[in-house]
Amino acid sequence: MYRYRAVLIKQGEFTFLSHLDLQRTLIRALRRAGLPLAYSQGFNPQPRLSFAAPLALGIESDGEYLEFELTRQEDSEELLAALNRQLPPELAVRSLQETDPRAPFLTSLVEGALYMAVFAGPLTGLAGAVQALQAAAVLEVERKGKNASRRVNIRPFIYNLCLQNTGKEGKLFMFLATGNKGGARPDEVLSLLPPEYNLKQVRRLAVFVRDAAGYQTPLGETLSAFCGCKEH
Amino acid sequence: MKDISGLLAGVQRPARYLGREINSVCQDPRQAEVHLALAYPDLYEVGMSHLGLKILYELANNLPGVYAERVFAPAADLEGLLRERGVPLFSLESRTPLHRFDLVGFTLQYELNYTALLMMLDCGRIPLYSSRRERGHPFVLGGGPLAYNPEPLAPFFDLLVIGDGEEALPELLDLYREWKRKGGQAREDFLREAAQLPGIYVPSLYCDNYDGEGRFAGVEALAPEARLPVRRRVLRDLEGAVFPECFVVPYMEIVHDRGVLELFRGCSQGCRFCQAGYVYRPVRERSVAKLRAQAGRIVENTGFSELSLSSLSSSDYPAIGELIGTLEADFFGRHLTLSLPSLRAAASAVRLAGSLHKGRAAGVTIAPEAGTQRLRDVINKKVTEEEILEAAAVALKEWQSHLKLYFMLGLPTETMADLEGMVELVRKISSLGRSGGRKKGPSPLNVSVSVFVPKAHTPFQWEPQLEMGEILKRQDFLRRELRRVKGVSFSWHDPSMSLLEAALARGDRRLAPVLERAYALGSRLDAWGDAFSLSRWEEAFAGEGLSAARYACWAPAYTDPLPWDHIDTGISKDYLIREHQRALKGKITPDCRSGSCAGCGLEECPLPQGAGEGR
Ligand code: SF4
Numbered sequence: 001m002y003r004y005r006a007v008l009i010k011q012g013e014f015t016f017l018s019h020l021d022l023q024r025t026l027i028r029a030l031r032r033a034g035l036p037l038a039y040s041q042g043f044n045p046q047p048r049l050s051f052a053a054p055l056a057l058g059i060e061s062d063g064e065y066l067e068f069e070l071t072r073q074e075d076s077e078e079l080l081a082a083l084n085r086q087l088p089p090e091l092a093v094r095s096l097q098e099t100d101p102r103a104p105f106l107t108s109l110v111e112g113a114l115y116m117a118v119f120a121g122p123l124t125g126l127a128g129a130v131q132a133l134q135a136a137a138v139l140e141v142e143r144k145g146k147n148a149s150r151r152v153n154i155r156p157f158i159y160n161l162c163l164q165n166t167g168k169e170g171k172l173f174m175f176l177a178t179g180n181k182g183g184a185r186p187d188e189v190l191s192l193l194p195p196e197y198n199l200k201q202v203r204r205l206a207v208f209v210r211d212a213a214g215y216q217t218p219l220g221e222t223l224s225a226f227c228g229c230k231e232h
Numbered sequence: 233m234k235d236i237s238g239l240l241a242g243v244q245r246p247a248r249y250l251g252r253e254i255n256s257v258c259q260d261p262r263q264a265e266v267h268l269a270l271a272y273p274d275l276y277e278v279g280m281s282h283l284g285l286k287i288l289y290e291l292a293n294n295l296p297g298v299y300a301e302r303v304f305a306p307a308a309d310l311e312g313l314l315r316e317r318g319v320p321l322f323s324l325e326s327r328t329p330l331h332r333f334d335l336v337g338f339t340l341q342y343e344l345n346y347t348a349l350l351m352m353l354d355c356g357r358i359p360l361y362s363s364r365r366e367r368g369h370p371f372v373l374g375g376g377p378l379a380y381n382p383e384p385l386a387p388f389f390d391l392l393v394i395g396d397g398e399e400a401l402p403e404l405l406d407l408y409r410e411w412k413r414k415g416g417q418a419r420e421d422f423l424r425e426a427a428q429l430p431g432i433y434v435p436s437l438y439c440d441n442y443d444g445e446g447r448f449a450g451v452e453a454l455a456p457e458a459r460l461p462v463r464r465r466v467l468r469d470l471e472g473a474v475f476p477e478c479f480v481v482p483y484m485e486i487v488h489d490r491g492v493l494e495l496f497r498g499c500s501q502g503c504r505f506c507q508a509g510y511v512y513r514p515v516r517e518r519s520v521a522k523l524r525a526q527a528g529r530i531v532e533n534t535g536f537s538e539l540s541l542s543s544l545s546s547s548d549y550p551a552i553g554e555l556i557g558t559l560e561a562d563f564f565g566r567h568l569t570l571s572l573p574s575l576r577a578a579a580s581a582v583r584l585a586g587s588l589h590k591g592r593a594a595g596v597t598i599a600p601e602a603g604t605q606r607l608r609d610v611i612n613k614k615v616t617e618e619e620i621l622e623a624a625a626v627a628l629k630e631w632q633s634h635l636k637l638y639f640m641l642g643l644p645t646e647t648m649a650d651l652e653g654m655v656e657l658v659r660k661i662s663s664l665g666r667s668g669g670r671k672k673g674p675s676p677l678n679v680s681v682s683v684f685v686p687k688a689h690t691p692f693q694w695e696p697q698l699e700m701g702e703i704l705k706r707q708d709f710l711r712r713e714l715r716r717v718k719g720v721s722f723s724w725h726d727p728s729m730s731l732l733e734a735a736l737a738r739g740d741r742r743l744a745p746v747l748e749r750a751y752a753l754g755s756r757l758d759a760w761g762d763a764f765s766l767s768r769w770e771e772a773f774a775g776e777g778l779s780a781a782r783y784a785c786w787a788p789a790y791t792d793p794l795p796w797d798h799i800d801t802g803i804s805k806d807y808l809i810r811e812h813q814r815a816l817k818g819k820i821t822p823d824c825r826s827g828s829c830a831g832c833g834l835e836e837c838p839l840p841q842g843a844g845e846g847r
Pocket of ligand 1: 513514515824825828829830831832833834837838839840841
């Protein structure tokens with residue numbers, strides 16, 4: 001068994017594809033490319049391919065990470081090219097590498113996600129508002145459940161916020177917890193800012209796992225590769 | 233191409249409207265001489281599952297100068313947004329508003345989609361009635377099985393294609409191109425020429441007559457070009473016919489999310505209630521070699537993990553064993569599941585289907601349709617109780633599979649004894665399951681009962697639907713009795729939907745304004761039971777001084793003119809009468825493939841037509 005990790009972009013109207021749609025699309029792309037996808041054992045064999053950290057519909061991303069297994073070893077560069085021939089440019093594979101097939105699955109490892117929100121000026125007071133969020137001990141948001149909604153404190157899920165202000169434009173980098181130990185969504189954090197700022201776009205840049213060396217993406221990139229903020 | 237993110241952000245399941253799938257045909261519509269919308273009046277996930285539409289898409293896009301795009305019904309949320317923002321309904325590929333196409337062709341598959349069809353025209357800014365369309369409006373076409381009784385829809389259509397689209401559509405599009413080249417002035421000119429093509433029905437060139445008591449009295453031709461009757465087109469050579477090998481690959485999960493092979497068209501069984509069994513005659517088969525080549529290319533071009541061996545009764549394909557063996561060898565180790573969607577209730581067929589799933593509990597469906605041998609003989613369902621029990625035993629014991637049994641309630645001549653027989657049969661089957669020692673879980677046996685709907689061009693076209701009160705009484709009986717059988721779950725098709733289906737299936741032209749009223753009252757995708765309201769429909773019928781129940785329960789005499797008499801399927805009325813009489817006497821008619829032709833009169837039939845039983 002040969003395991004590969006890859007990262008895809010998701011742009012424009014293709015942000016309206018769900019997690020499962022994306023999964024189906026990649027499985028079919030691999031099959032069309034004639035690549036021997038590995039399947040699980042048992043009564044109902046399933047292709048060994050999964051995406052980490054689902055993203056809400058409508059959000060663009062540079063960081064949709066997936067993992068899959070082939071029964072034959074393939075050259076990473078050729079594999080990347082073969083996949084991109086089968087995918088629309090809005091879902092292009094950005095990078096791909098072979099990884100250890102004995103490692104735990106990515107889906108269980110991802111702990112954080114980095115988002116970027118872009119605001120168009122004027123930005124007066126935004127820095128202060130962001131600081132106030134950082135300083136708060138408790139930040140409650142409303143979450144809709146099946147029947148009732150409840151209030152959740154998302155402060156523990158906000159690892160860091162940092163604002164880069166160019167005067168014309170403000171980029172707010174949000175490093176948030178995600179995964180099975182709980183997390184916060186970018187829109188939840190943004191809902192805590194005063195409403196007067198003109199939000200142009202929200203984008204997911206990457207997701208992160210943690211090891212002894214700190215946070216890095218499943219393909220080994222560090223946080224600083226994405227935002228240059230000092231204090232994550 | 234216009235960005236539609238703003239619309240997509242406001243709806244459930246936006247992938248329905250995204251388009252841009254792998255293998256969809258993307259062109260500049262301005263370059264196309266003939267721009268055709270292939271419309272399906274239901275949601276994306278249903279329309280995309282329909283084989284006929286895929287065939288037409290392939291066919292039309294390979295004709296010179298023709299560009300065909302798809303358009304499906306918007307769900308209520310998108311319909312609301314389109315109206316609110318003043319955006320007309322648009323095609324999936326180039327997002328062209330419907331009213332800007334040259335022709336819009338609807339597939340007519342299910343009566344309960346009719347109001348969705350009106351909604352699509354309306355949201356696409358095309359006048360509902362053909363009489364109100366002018367120069368610059370598209371021509372609206374229809375085709376598919378329901379075009380065999382087109383009258384309830386007649387005033388909404390410029391043209392209807394009767395029979396296999398592979399035959400008539402290319403000729404029609406050629407004619408359109410010529411008319412357009414000559415300036416495309418008077419719509420009437422094109423329609424009168426089209427009416428002379430075999431298999432084309434132009435409703436505006438005919439009128440419907442009624443007698444003093446409001447009884448239907450026949451359709452009359454109003455122009456010399458109008459053929460009477462309109463003879464259905466029959467594709468003779470399925471082997472050489474166009475077949476899609478580059479299916480559009482959907483992003484979202486659709487109802488039948490898989491590749492499809494068409495093993496044969498038509499059906500040799502001759503079940504007397506089944507319209508498809510008559511209007512798709514004769515049986516035309518594809519060879520194993522052809523199917524094998526198509527399978528390879530479909531899987532390669534789409535990446536689907538499932539391939540369905542489809543037809544009206546796939547286990548009747550003479551070389552089914554050979555086909556499955558060949559495909560299994562071809563795709564060995566490639567994780568491709570083959571499926572057999574329509575099975576005869578016979579052990580051999582169930583064994584075959586089960587073998588495809590390697591013992592995995594995939595679920596097997598068999599359709600005894602009626603509970604007693606007497607009633608099965610009436611409907612010409614040639615399967616014995618022994619065969620049913622044997623087939624069920626294979627499913628439940630050999631394959632440890634779930635088993636779904638289909639029955640119909642209210643079949644002609646049905647009595648309480650037949651329903652008791654149904655309960656008894658279910659009881660016998662359920663005891664098979666128990667002795668099989670199945671582990672705990674959901675009940676392995678599901679009994680699904682629908683209501684008989686008499687259909688045009690079948691021997692039961694002279695039969696009434698059972699009256700509603702009686703349906704409910706019999707349904708209660710079944711519910712009560714089946715509850716007492718262990719390990720059986722019972723599902724029921726809403727009888728009020730069947731009533732409407734029956735009213736529309738044998739309706740006449742007076743139903744067009746009823747449809748318009750139902751649409752105005754809010755009826756849309758009625759096939760999705762959740763939004764269905766019979767009272768709304770009753771109001772619409774009453775508004776025209778008509779009654780749905782009267783249409784559904786109509787029992788015409790053999791001599792009465794029928795609203796679909798002017799549509800000639802090639803099967804003689806004498807034969808249908810003979811079959812009806814044999815039904816009432818409980819006499820079966822042999823399978824056309826058995827070498828015994830019952831003489832239905834179809835000229836195009838390639839099967840040996842000696843003197844068979846039933847002549
Ligand atoms: S002509 Fe005879 S064999 Fe052919 S479809 Fe009709 S009844 Fe069947």
